[in-house]
Amino acid sequence: MSWRCCVSGCGSEGVPLFRIPKFNESLKTALKEKKKERRIVWLQKLNVKECDLNNNTRVCSRHFASGRPCKNSFDNSHPDWAPSLHVRNSVFDRVVQRNISRHSRRLERESRTLEKNSYMAYLL
Numbered sequence: 001m002s003w004r005c006c007v008s009g010c011g012s013e014g015v016p017l018f019r020i021p022k023f024n025e026s027l028k029t030a031l032k033e034k035k036k037e038r039r040i041v042w043l044q045k046l047n048v049k050e051c052d053l054n055n056n057t058r059v060c061s062r063h064f065a066s067g068r069p070c071k072n073s074f075d076n077s078h079p080d081w082a083p084s085l086h087v088r089n090s091v092f093d094r095v096v097q098r099n100i101s102r103h104s105r106r107l108e109r110e111s112r113t114l115e116k117n118s119y120m121a122y123l124l
């Protein structure tokens with residue numbers, strides 16, 4: 001079975017493919033709600049409808065800044081929380097690039113704050 005990327009006009013071959021996030025409707029957890037939200041955002045970005053999907057629907061690595069979706073469904077500030085590259089137009093791609101650098105700056109800032117706080121705790 002060979003899968004293809006569902007993004008119209010993509011047609012990438014020989015690149016990693018990823019499933020659309022799924023959630024278990026019977027669960028009543030925060031994770032389910034987050035995954036549901038994530039799935040909706042993915043479909044919007046990919047410009048596909050729920051009825052167009054089947055078990056073989058995949059998205060290729062070209063649509064993620066890091067080449068793959070981020071693992072943490074709760075981290076919706078992560079640029080790869082949803083596919084974003086090569087799905088619309090180049091203006092949109094530029095916005096994504098900016099978000100990526102903003103996100104990495106935030107992570108840097110957080111790790112610096114963490115270091116500072118542990119240093120302060122050490123002093124006390």
Ligand SMILES: [Zn+2]
Nearest residue numbers: 005007010060
């Ligand atoms: Zn693709």
